Amino acid sequence: MEDKFNPRDISKALAERLHPTVMMWNRLEGRPRTHDFDRAMKAEVRDALWMLTRQWQMGEFTSDDAGSPVFAKVHISNSQLDLYKAANRKEEPYEDNVPLEVKAEQKKILFSREGKELSIDIRLQMGRYWLKLLKSRSLDLAAAYIRQYTFVLPDPARNTDHIHAHREVWQQYAAISGRSMDGYKFLQYIEIIGNQASDDITSDAGQIGVLAELAENFRLWFKKLYYQPEEDENNAWLPDRLEYQFESSALSAADIKTLTAKEYYDGHLDWYAFDIDQKEGLATEKPKDTVTETFIPAHVQFDGMPDTRWWKFEDGKTNLGAVRPSTTDLSKLLLMEFGLIYANDWFIFPQTLPVGVLTNIEGLTVRNNFGETIWVKAAEQESVAAEPWSMFKLSSQTQNNTLFLAPAAMKVQEGEPLEKIMLIRDEMSNMVWGIETAVPLPIGVADKGGEAALRVRQYHENIVKASTSAAQVPFTARISYQAMTDVPENWIPFIPVHVKNDNRQTQLQRASMLRIIEGDPHEPVKVKPRTSILREGLDHLGTDLTTPAPLAFFIHEEEVPRAGVSVSQSFQRTRWVNGEVFVWQGMKKNTGKGEGSSNLAFDQIRAVEKS
Structure with a gap:
């Protein structure tokens, strides 16, 4: 059979048309209906108002004798931060591997107060980690360390109300007493010069060397786990202002630039928290890092902006025309x-x-499509106003072109407040009250301030009732005299006093209310705050570092407006650009909820209720 559908010579087969086929051609280009393009080029618009509106929107009705920028060159200088200073403390080298807000907000963790153990949760965490280190070296010394550094549940007494007045605290103390290791007590011991981790534990020479190595690892682990100052006085918190204050400086041969954060309290650090002060530099200091770059300017783009094409509508997600100011x-x-x-x-x-670097725009030139080169100055340099407007620039007494990208954490995880207080004005009593709305318990969690204060008072009342056997004589008069009404023990008074050597200006000084319990054979004691925010100065020690020497605590009156303020303290956690994790205690201040009244009254005559 002839293979007629498989030709050997395809060219010959096509030329002689040996295989008849049906062929069809399609044109891919547009086929005009007419050869006259005049009407198509006119771009006729049936709605003339639409065209006028689009021309107005595109700015075609306004124009000036100016060209479009096609080329630009910028000269920039960078100054690295060198020094850091917290409030009125001494200067120290700037640490570029630590977020600046962590450095400013850091506060020393409180492990004891008036001889009472606090932060039990962290103490247990430290103890568990030390026992884990012992297990990693196969050292069977856990029982010995628990006996040496153990928790002891104290007996019920008037001075142990921080434990026995709260059921959950007593339960945890009872559970760990004699069974768990106090890691902080161990850390305190080995940090004393001459003390060894093996003291009173073992006399084996081989184990002594291993324990010394583990003790050093234990110190480094705790120092890295919680970021806190060596001394609590080195933080940037100003108690009398209820805010942070710190500064950082960049030194160069040209100038000395100092960034000052005078009122930082909102918990997020950014460029607008700083003011800049610029002085002449020193010839011995390092020069600035400079860079010159060329670029092609690009149009600003944002959501909702007019589209450059006439026949295209803008994105309706951002409708600037719907704004009704x-x-x-x-x-x-x-x-x-x-x-x-x-x-x-x-x-x-x-x-x-660059992060944490002061960037100064030394010069900017632009060339337009007409070949003109223009030296561009900052808007505030061209303005004739007394206070020119600028954007993303640091506040200063003089003009500056400095930009600052703060080395702050991008995202911070914040725990529940361990402490929280409200400062409110009480016009009826002519004073300010510091209300402890959240107080820290020794086990490391917070409790409602009102409920904790009530439990403490009931605890003392029960002790007084148990020790008082004499029957009370009922009142026979119809009326009784009451010297003063009660105020919840979580309400701390601040009374106005004159500033020293000033007869007009006043400030707020912390005072105390008395805990008066009927039938109490002891003298009434002063109720002290339980939050470190309001205890400022109470735990101060004398020159011998052992004798208590309490200091008065003052707050500037302008820091407590009519709306009041709220201050809280909590643990915070963030991860820095190099992957390192930081955990620290930070404070935050917010606006309060207005004035209040404690119902405090003096010298009242009350009717005696008959039983």
Whole structure:
């Protein structure tokens, strides 16, 4: 059979048309209906108002004799931060491997107060870790360390109300007493010069060397686990202002720039928290790092901006035309004017700022499409106003072109507040009350301040009732005299006093209420705050570092407005750019909820209720 459908010579088969086929051709280009393109080129618009609106939106009705920028060059200098100073403390080298807010907010963890053990949860954590280190070296010494550094449940007494007045605290103490190791007590012992981790534990020479090595690892582990100052006086918290204050300086041969955060309290550190002060530099200091870059300017782009194509609608997710500002909303009016009228007149150039470095724009030149080169100055240098407006620039008494990308944590995990207080004004009593709304318990958790204060008072009342056997004589008079009404023990008074050597200016001084219990054979004691925020100065020690020498605590009156303030303290955690994790205690201040009344009254005559 002839293979007629498989030709040997395809060219010959096509030329002689040996195999008849059905062929069809399709054109891929557009086929015009007419050869006259005049009407198509006119771009006729049936709605003339639409075209006029789009021309107005694109700014075609306004123009000036200016060209478009096509080339630019910028000269930038960088100054590395060198020094750090917390409040009125001494200067120290700046640590670029630590977030600046961690450095500023750090506070020493409180492990004891008035001889009472606190932070039991961290003490247990430290003890478990030491026993884990012993197990890693196969040292069977856990029982010996638990006996040597153990927890002891004290007997019920007036001075142990911090344990026996709270059921959950007593339960935990009872559970760990004699069974768990107090790791902080062990750390205190080995940090004393001359003490060894093996003292009173073992006399084996081989084990002594291993324990010394483990003790050093234990110290480094705890120092890395919680970021805290060596001394609590080195933090940047100002108790009389209820805010942080610190500064960092960059030294160079050209100038000395100092960044000052005078009122930092909101928990998130950024460039707007700083003011800058610039002075002449020293010839012996290091020079600045400079860089010159060229770039092509690009138009500013944002959601909702007018599209450059006439036949394309803008994204409806951001509708600037739907903004309805009032006559006093200048910020909204400026935003709409920028977005709808002058949006295509703004150009940007990308510049990556190094973290924790002061970047100064020394000069910027732009060349337009007409070949003109223009030296661009900052807006505040061109302005004739007394207080020129600028953006993303640090506040200063003089003009500056310095930008600062704060070395702050991008995201911070914050725990539940361990302490929280409210400062409110009580106009009826003519004083300020510091209300402890959350107080720390010794086991490391917070409790409601009102409930904790009530339990402590009931604990003392029960002790007084148990020790008082004499029957009370009932009142026979119809009325009784009450010298003073009761106030919850979590309400700490602050009374106005004159500033020293000033007859007009006043400030708020911490005072105390008395704990008066009917039938108590002992003299009434002063109720002291339980939060470290309000205990400022109470735990101060004398020159011998053993004798208590309490100091008065003052708060500037302007720091407690009519709305009041709220201050809290909690553990916080973040991860830095190098992957290192930081855990620290930080404070935060917020606006309060207004005035209040304690119902405190003096010298009252009350009717006696008949039983």
